[in-house]
Amino acid sequence: MPVQSAGPHSVGGAPGAARRTVLLTGASGVVGRALLQRLRDLDIVCLVHQSPVSGPNVTTALGDVAKPGLGLAEQAYVELAAKVAAVIHCAAITDFNRGAGRLEATNITGTQHVAAFAAAANAVLYHVSTAFVHTKADGDRGRTAIGYASSKCAAEEVVRSSGVPHVILRPSVVIGDSATGEIAAFQGLHQVVAGLFAGLVPMIPFDPGWPIDFVPADVVADVIACVVENRVSEGEFWISAGDKALRLDEGVGVVVEFAGALGRSIDVPRFVPPDMFDRLIGPVFLDALPVKIRQNVVRMLEFFTTYLQSGETKPSSLDQLVTLGVRPLPDQRESLRNSVRYWAAQKGYAQPKTEQAA
Secondary structure (H helix, E strand, C coil), X not given: CCCEECCHHHHCCCCCCCCEEEEEECXXXXXXXXXXXXXXXXXXXXXXXXXXXXXXXXXXXXXXXCCHHHXXXXXXXXXXXXXEEEEEECCCCCCCCCCHHHHHHHHHHHHHHHHHHHHHHCCEEEEECCCCCCCCCECCECHHHHHHHHHHHXXXXXXXXXXXXXEEEEECEEECCCCCCCCCXXXXXXXXXXXXXXXXXXXXXXXXXXXXXXXXXXXXXXXXXXXXXXXXXXXXXXXXXXXXXXXXXXXXXXHHHHHHHCCCCCCCCEECCHHHHHHHHHHHHHHCCCHHHHHHHHHHHHXXXXXXXXXXXXCCCHHHHHHHCCCCCCCHHHHHHHHHHHHHHHCCCCCCHHHHHC
């Protein structure tokens, strides 16, 4: 799909204004925090529910996407709509284990409220969805992700049917900053790293050649910011590694290698066919584990099931978006290594001697 830019009148606000005001939801989340560091030439109003945020070009409004009118007083709603030129909707519940009611209230109903605000503001809506919006269960595994994926799929339909000019952005698995590894909150991939470090992953019931698609938080923020700054007014874009994704065994190898550099020797997990694990190994292996460890292993299996998707290579729009100034995807191994390094430092692991000397 070609990249469509909006004229100054199609994004709300004063035509030709030097700076535009953007409403950002989910500013305290992983993508939202990265966006606050990247959006430099816009005035940002963050709709804050619980966690405070701050920045040189940031103001906040106390509200809640799950409530009508975004939880704002009527006059505050009208005044905000009068000055906002674009809406970046990042707020969402991403925890697979949340109940269907919570997922629907935030991810679906919340999106309805945000779309209604964008209509009132005559603003383009930039809706942050997920590259795994079409996730399906693989047997018994992956079922906990279905509610989340369904809610994000329904939210996309809300946006499409709203009549509001909109762009849908679908980030893949988000890891830490490509250079520093820093991230607002550790994600599912970090749980897998923790499991590998703890020796809780003796085997992985997936094909080692399947791609594991992830994108650094700063890359996701850069794509969204470039699309907003260039006033793109329509399109659906995949923020994913696509054919540049590492293979599963390559990703595991990065973690094992880094653990070795820390002086922590961990065994490389054995890859076994999924059907063999489900029929013969899993029932015996899982039942023999203590309850807490079993829960951690099951969560890791859910992560792999959800994000590997039977070897599917995700579409990617990154090459297409280079024309907007989006920077190329950094080296995937180095980005993953930096995320593991940041996680390890935060968890109290001593850094590799070579890095300490540097």
